[in-house]
Amino acid sequence: MAILVTGGAGYIGSIVSEALLEDGQAVVVLDNLSHGHAAAIPAGAKFVRGDVGDGEALDALFRQDRITGVIHLAAYIEVGESMRDPGKYLDNNFARPLALLAAMRRHGVRDFVLSSTAAVYGMPDATPIEENAPTRPINAYGSSKLMLETALAWQTRSHGLRYAALRYFNAAGATAERGERHQPESHLVPLVLEAAAGERPEIAIFGQDYATPDGTCIRDYIHVRDLAAAHLIALRRLREEPAPAPPEDAAAPSPPDLAARAYNLGNGRGFSVREVIAAAERVCGKKIPVRLAPRRPGDAPRLVAASAKMLAAGWRPQHTGLEEIIASAWRWKRSHAAHERPRS
Ligand code: UDP
Numbered sequence: 001m002a003i004l005v006t007g008g009a010g011y012i013g014s015i016v017s018e019a020l021l022e023d024g025q026a027v028v029v030l031d032n033l034s035h036g037h038a039a040a041i042p043a044g045a046k047f048v049r050g051d052v053g054d055g056e057a058l059d060a061l062f063r064q065d066r067i068t069g070v071i072h073l074a075a076y077i078e079v080g081e082s083m084r085d086p087g088k089y090l091d092n093n094f095a096r097p098l099a100l101l102a103a104m105r106r107h108g109v110r111d112f113v114l115s116s117t118a119a120v121y122g123m124p125d126a127t128p129i130e131e132n133a134p135t136r137p138i139n140a141y142g143s144s145k146l147m148l149e150t151a152l153a154w155q156t157r158s159h160g161l162r163y164a165a166l167r168y169f170n171a172a173g174a175t176a177e178r179g180e181r182h183q184p185e186s187h188l189v190p191l192v193l194e195a196a197a198g199e200r201p202e203i204a205i206f207g208q209d210y211a212t213p214d215g216t217c218i219r220d221y222i223h224v225r226d227l228a229a230a231h232l233i234a235l236r237r238l239r240e241e242p243a244p245a246p247p248e249d250a251a252a253p254s255p256p257d258l259a260a261r262a263y264n265l266g267n268g269r270g271f272s273v274r275e276v277i278a279a280a281e282r283v284c285g286k287k288i289p290v291r292l293a294p295r296r297p298g299d300a301p302r303l304v305a306a307s308a309k310m311l312a313a314g315w316r317p318q319h320t321g322l323e324e325i326i327a328s329a330w331r332w333k334r335s336h337a338a339h340e341r342p343r344s
Contacts, residue, residue, distance in 0.1 A: 002026035003235070004067045006052050006100065007074030008045060009036025011180045012115065012171055012224055016071055018042045018178060019228040028065045030058075031074060040178055053096030058103035069111035069238070070104060071231055072097060078186045079119065079139045083297045086140035093144035094151070101155055111238040112152065112163040113231050116262070118220075118303045120146040120167060128220075128268055128306035131167070132259040139298030146258075153256030162241050164234040165258070169220035169266030169305045171227050173325040174332030180224070189221070189326060192277055193333050196284040203288060205273050207295035210302075216273035218302040220266035223319035223328065230265050230315050237313060263313070266305025267320045276322070283327045 003020055007013035008029030013036070017027045027045040030052065041047050046065065050057040052074050061067065075093045076082070082089040104112065119142030120135045137143040155161040172189040174180065180190045188203075195203040208215040271279070281288050307315070319325060 001066045001068050002028045002046070004028050004030060004061070004065070004070045005045070006030045006070070006072045007036065007115070009033060009038055009041050009047075010073060011040075011178070011182065012168075012227060013073040014040035014042065014178045015175055015224050016073065016228045016231050017045050018175060019225070019232055021045060023232055028061065028067065030061065035076075035182065037181065051096065052100045055099045055103055058100060059106065062103055062107040062109065067107065067109055069113070069235055070100065070109060071113045071115075071235065072100065073115040075115065075145070077141065079141050079298045080186060080296050082139050082141035082144070086143075089140045089144040090147070093141070094147040097148055098151060101151065101161070104161070105155075105159055110160060110162050111235060112161060113234045113238070114148065114152060114163060114165045116145045116149055116165040116167045117142060118167055118169045118264070118266070118305065119300075120149070121300075121303070123300050124303070127270070127302055127304040129264060129304065130306045131262040131264055131309055135258065138300060141298070149258050149262070150256065153258055153261065156261070157256060160243075162238045163261055164238060165262045166230060166234060167262055167264050168227060169222055169264070169303060171224045172221045173223040173225065173319065173328040175225055175328075176332070177336070179329055179332035179336060188219075188273060188276055189280070189329055190333075192280045192288060193284070193326070193330055195288045196280055196286055196330075197333065201289060202291045203277060204291045204293035205277075206293050206299065208292055210295075212272055212301055214272050214274045217299055218270035218272050218304065220268065220270050220304045221276070221322055221325055222266050223317065223325045226317035226319055227265055229317075230263065230310055233310070233313055233315050234263065263310040264305040264307050265310060266307055267317060268305055268307055270302060270304040271322050276326070279322045280326050280330075283323055283330050
């Protein structure tokens, strides 16, 4: 019996796998290594190289490893790229995982935790954002995740799937062994630290005229280990759920309620791009050169989570300070990533 972690060679997936193993649960990682790193997969996990859209490979895996639940993180994650190539995002983040859902159904696996995103909210009317806020994504990345949430909601209604959609705000930080290393890198914290380490000449600030106090975008940064812990709680709660509700009364049809199965994951405090850079300067003890750049298409000015729902489910984040989060990433970078610096 094992939990299937798709995207388990990636930044968050490898740390979710680490947390599951520490909790005594067996893990099978499925990853096509298009972006992940085989070296990031914890030694205690079984690794299968493959794609979530490959039904035959999934059948073999579900049979051999007696999968009892799925945590699905395999996805493309760059907002900017999703605006240049939306089809790539809809295919990989929405269409292909439908094969995974079909395989789950064939093998009678019911529990599914989705790595979703705050980008489903688009331009929120109010912050902090609650799960029942309107979902109106303004980038193809957010749309692709919302479409998968919708598919899950229908499967829940029709086939008794049990799922939780974890809407991540901005994951950052590292554990002792695992950290953030995308290729190419597009995320703020690792880029700022690359600039601090002299691996890139500067950090570009995308947009300085947003309606925020210093004009730069505000995000809610959450430590990746706290994020990982929430997956274990979500999975446990799915297992404890009673049998699925009977099919809906045909006389009173209603649309699927995505908010009911969504959990926002953030710390409830927002920091601007400039504040992140300033915090990194304090952590690293050096000045970080910046370049003022145009807005990045698809960026919302302010995304801050109301995480009361996951807190009520028993989640207790341990590393909530921005400097603490950045310091963990800096420590990891200096101890692990030095030999893989990007060539310039
Ligand atoms: N950002 C920036 N410069 C960069 C990378 C990101 O100013 O080189 C900004 C980006 O526009 C956004 C914030 O930093 O407002 C966080 O971006 P990131 O890509 O890390 O995460 P996202 O919020 O898109 O998931």
